[in-house]
Amino acid sequence: MENNRLTARYRHLQNMTDKTTHTFISYSIAAVWLINGLVCKVLNLVPRHQQIVAEILGTNYSRLFTIAIGCSEVFMAIWIISKIKTRLNAIAQISIVAIMNTLEFIIVPQLLLWGKANAIFAFVFILIVYFNEFFLNKKLGQQT
DSSP, rough: HHHHHHHHHHHHHHHHHHHHHHHHHHHHHHHHHHIIIIIIEEESSSSHHHHHHHHHSSSSTTTHHHHHHHHHHHHHHHHHHTTHHHHHHHHHHHHHHHEEEEHHHHGGGSSTTTGGGGGHHHHHHHHHHIIIIIIIIHHTOOOO
C-alpha cells in the first residue's frame, strides 16, 4: 500500500516537472519568434534581416516584405502561447524554419549571422520544437 502511494507521488512529481519543462520550452520558443519578428524585422533593429529579404525577394518591396514576415512571426508567438492546435503549430514551425533556412543557406549564406553554420542552429531549434510537442506534450496528453 505504501509503495503504491510513493509510486503515485513520484508520477505526480514527474508530471509536474514535465509540465513545467514543457511550459518553459513553449515560452522560450515563442520568445524566439517574438524577438525575431518584432525586434529584428518590424522595428528593424537588425538590418541584416531586411538585406536577406532584399536578396531573396528583391529590393523594391523588401521593407514591406520584412515587416509582413515580422508580423507573421509575432502571430506565430501568439499562436504558440494560445495552445490552439499545438500539433499543427509545431508542424508549421518546423516547416517554416526548414524552408527559410534552406533558402538562406543556398542563396545568402554570406548574410547569415554564423554563415552556413546557421543550419546547425536551425536544426537544433527544429529538434527542440519537435521534442516539446511530440514528446513532452504527448506525454502530458495535452495535444489539441
